[in-house]
Amino acid sequence: MxxxxxxxxxxxxxxxxxxxxxxxxxxxxxxxxxxDENPIPVPESFSNQTSLKIGDYLPTLPIKGPKDDSSSLLSALRRHKTLLAIVLPGCGPCRNLLDEWSEPSFAESAAWHPVILAVGSPEQAAEELPDNLKNHYQIFYCDENDLNRLYRVAVYPTVLGIDQDGRIKFVISGYVGRIDRRFFDKYL
Structure with a gap:
C-alpha cells in the first residue's frame, strides 16, 4: 500500500x-x-368536492331569506368579502363548524362577513342553527336540487371564500377542524 x-x-x-x-x-x-410554528395553508391544499373552481365567479343561486323573500346569492352578498358556510340540517360536521362560528371572537373585527347558507327551507334549518348565529350572521336558505345543479356540493359543510367581485378565492369541502383566522384574512 x-x-x-x-x-x-x-x-x-x-x-x-x-x-x-x-x-x-x-x-x-x-x-x-x-x-413559523403554525404556517398558513394555501387554498389549493384543501379538498374541493364541488364543481366550483378557484378564480371563477360564483354561479347565481336562487335563495330565500329568513322572511321567505327570494333573491340570488350574489345579490344578497352585496359586494362584500364573504366567508360562506354551506350547511345541511342534521349534519354532525356542520354542527361542529357552526359551533366554532358561534364563538364571539370568530369574526370579531374581521374584514370579511360570515354568511350561512342552509340547505332546505327555513323551517327545516331553524331547529339546527344555534340562536346566537341567527342573531349575529346573515342566514339564507336554498333548495338542495338547485345547489346540486349549480355547485355540485358532495360534502358538507363546504366553506367558500368569495371576494367583493363575486370571485371564488377558496373552497374547503368537509369539516377540517379549526382553521387559523389568518388564512381567512390573507385569502379574502
Missing part, C-alpha cells in the same frame, strides 16, 4: 475544511431562520 503523497494530504485537508465550513454555515443559517 502506498502512503499518501503530500499533495493528496493537502487536497484531503482542504476538502475537509471546505465541507466543515459549509456544514457549519448551513447549520448556523438554519438556526437563524425564524420558523
Amino acid at each position: 502506498q502512503p499518501f503523497s503530500k499533495r493528496n494530504l493537502i487536497y484531503l485537508s482542504l476538502g475537509a475544511i471546505v465541507i466543515f465550513v459549509a456544514v457549519f454555515a448551513g447549520v448556523r443559517a438554519g438556526l437563524a431562520v425564524k420558523h
